[in-house]
Amino acid sequence: MTIIDNNLVQTFYKKRKPNTHKGDFGHAFLIVGSPNKMGAALIASKACLRAGVGLLTTNVPKEEKTSVTNFIPEAMLYFRENSIDFTPFNAVGIGPGLEQNEASQKIVYTSLLKVRKNLVLDADALNILAQNPDWFSQLPKQTILTPHPKEFDRLFGTHTSEEARRETAHKKATQWNCIIILKGHQTFITNGIDSYENTTGNSGLAKGGSGDALTGIITAFLAQHYPPIHAAIISVYLHGLAADITLSKQSEESMLISDVIENLGWAFKKIAE
Numbered sequence: 653m654t655i656i657d658n659n660l661v662q663t664f665y666k667k668r669k670p671n672t673h674k675g676d677f678g679h680a681f682l683i684v685g686s687p688n689k690m691g692a693a694l695i696a697s698k699a700c701l702r703a704g705v706g707l708l709t710t711n712v713p714k715e716e717k718t719s720v721t722n723f724i725p726e727a728m729l730y731f732r733e734n735s736i737d738f739t740p741f742n743a744v745g746i747g748p749g750l751e752q753n754e755a756s757q758k759i760v761y762t763s764l765l766k767v768r769k770n771l772v773l774d775a776d777a778l779n780i781l782a783q784n785p786d787w788f789s790q791l792p793k794q795t796i797l798t799p800h801p802k803e804f805d806r807l808f809g810t811h812t813s814e815e816a817r818r819e820t821a822h823k824k825a826t827q828w829n830c831i832i833i834l835k836g837h838q839t840f841i842t843n844g845i846d847s848y849e850n851t852t853g854n855s856g857l858a859k860g861g862s863g864d865a866l867t868g869i870i871t872a873f874l875a876q877h878y879p880p881i882h883a884a885i886i887s888v889y890l891h892g893l894a895a896d897i898t899l900s901k902q903s904e905e906s907m908l909i910s911d912v913i914e915n916l917g918w919a920f921k922k923i924a925e
């Protein structure tokens with residue numbers, strides 16, 4: 653097991669060069685949000701942009717467009733009703749706040765077939781996968797799954813300890829050629845060959861929306877052409893580090909994921925030192 657710390661992340665972090673343009677940093681696509689869960693869409697989108705992506709398009713229900721344009725003018729929109737052409741996108745993140753209705757099921761299945769690389773599945777996309785276990789064989793290689801323990805058990809059966817979940821994660825990552833990020837205190841990451849344990853983060857992250865932000869961050873790093881395992885490691889590390897930095901002005905109780913997203917900049921500065 654490898655510990656995720658500053659030294660590890662610095663071995664592959666790519667500092668932005670001066671002579672670059674937005675095309676160098678990729679185009680991310682997030683399929684997120686539903687009428688009652690637009691917060692998840694906004695959090696994931698904001699975090700994605702703060703993690704350095706060149707362009708972001710957010711897929712939301714048409715009637716929710718003003719919440720995105722008002723809160724995040726940097727994001728472009730793609731309405732849920734339209735069939736999706738994935739060709740412009742370098743990375744796709746699906747699930748935060750999506751709901752599990754029939755339309756969402758169709759979107760997840762179509763994405764598995766059409767997105768051939770750089771895919772992240774979280775939240776309702778994982779719950780939908782859990783209801784359709786035969787879809788595992790359709791996962792694009794190195795798809796990143798980001799379950800918390802309850803989502804993990806929906807996917808792979810009930811476990812009674814974290815250790816048992818980690819063992820299953822290792823096996824399933826090998827079986828399906830995917831990357832599993834088992835979230836929690838000391839998040840565990842495995843690609844079925846190597847395993848990693850995170851050292852950043854605090855209980856201020858134990859609040860709705862923290863995982864939605866992580867999904868946006870991972871999608872941003874995939875779009876920036878990081879290999880999926882590096883995207884997983886650096887995202888989990890920075891997300892936790894930004895939360896630790898937030899403790900200088902907030903407590904674990906008062907911290908909001910919006911504060912953490914604002915502090916991603918300080919976290920980047922720390923790894924660039």
Ligand SMILES: NC(=O)C1=CN([C@@H]2O[C@H](COP(=O)(O)OP(=O)(O)OC[C@H]3O[C@@H](n4cnc5c(N)ncnc54)[C@H](OP(=O)(O)O)[C@@H]3O)[C@@H](O)[C@H]2O)[C@@H](O)CC1
Binds near residue numbers: 693
């Ligand atoms: N502002 C918005 O729009 C927001 C929208 N959101 C969106 O809502 C959707 C539903 O997502 P969700 O994760 O809240 O629901 P669900 O899968 O039932 O899991 C919850 C249960 O899992 C457990 N659990 C979790 N972590 C654990 C741990 N570390 N260790 C152990 N157990 C743990 C815990 O279970 P308990 O212990 O209570 O039995 C907890 O009650 C999803 O689309 C998401 O994106 C949210 O992000 C909130 C902000």
Ligand SMILES: Nc1ncnc2c1ncn2[C@@H]1O[C@H](COP(=O)(O)OP(=O)(O)O)[C@@H](O)[C@H]1O
Binds near residue numbers: 853855859861864866
């Ligand atoms: N006590 C904790 N210490 C460190 N990180 C935590 C802690 N509690 C939660 N987190 C992190 O917060 C995130 C929670 O994700 P998730 O449960 O999916 O939230 P949500 O779905 O509400 O956005 C994960 O990245 C997890 O590792």
Ligand SMILES: [Mg+2]
Binds near residue numbers: 774775863
């Ligand atoms: Mg979640």
